[in-house]
Amino acid sequence: MLQGGCFCGAIRYEADDTPIQATACHCSICRRTSAAPVVAWFTVKPKAFRIVSGQPKSFRSSDHATRAFCPSCGTPLTFQSARYPDEIDVTTCSLDDPEQVPPRSHTWRASGVSWIKSADGLAAYPEKRPE
Ligand SMILES: [Zn+2]
Ligand SMILES: [Zn+2]
Numbered sequence: 162m163l164q165g166g167c168f169c170g171a172i173r174y175e176a177d178d179t180p181i182q183a184t185a186c187h188c189s190i191c192r193r194t195s196a197a198p199v200v201a202w203f204t205v206k207p208k209a210f211r212i213v214s215g216q217p218k219s220f221r222s223s224d225h226a227t228r229a230f231c232p233s234c235g236t237p238l239t240f241q242s243a244r245y246p247d248e249i250d251v252t253t254c255s256l257d258d259p260e261q262v263p264p265r266s267h268t269w270r271a272s273g274v275s276w277i278k279s280a281d282g283l284a285a286y287p288e289k290r291p292e
Contacts, residue, residue, distance in 0.1 A: 163203075165256035167231035167238060172215030174238070176251060178205040183253065184290060185264040185283075187273030190222050194230075195237050198277045201253035202240065203262040210239075210249050266290055 163180075166173035180203040191200040217229035217238050226242045240250040253259050267279060271287035279285065 163205075163256060163261060165251070167215070167234050167236035167255060169231060169234035169236075171233045172217055172231045172236075172238065173213045174211065174251070174255075175213055176203075176205045176210045178209035180205055180262050181248065182290070183262045183264050184266045184268045185279075186268050187277070188269035189272050190226075191269075192272075192274070194222060194228055195252075198274050199267075200237065201259070201264050202250040203253050203256075204248050204250050206247055207241070207249045210251065 163176040164173070182204040183202065185199050185201045187199055192198060215231070218232040219227050219229040219239075222228045222240075225244050226240060228237060229239045229241075230237050236255055237252050238255055239252070242248075253262050253264070256262065264283060266283050267273075267285040268290050269288055270285040
């Protein structure tokens, strides 16, 4: 069982699946919506994810994607895309223990800022992860 929530504690969630994927995303939309150079995400099936307290607010971040965050403290929480209806991405660092789901790759590296260099040995893809 994975458990997490926003910084202020208003929103809590649980995920009861083994994550399908986990990645550190360097894309410009993650960067701008989090004001951080990289955002780590893990992916589960939507039915394996539930909000157990609070009500996130969401907005459309592109023509196919919606992002949800805590309206009280602003913590980014989830990403869902119409292109991948059987997946929900959750911010790894909103987990109580982010060590539970370390990223397995870097994605959208070509969009990243030049002053982040990783030496973790993980695969780094210039755009999305190959299917
Ligand atoms: Zn909050
Ligand atoms: Zn991204």
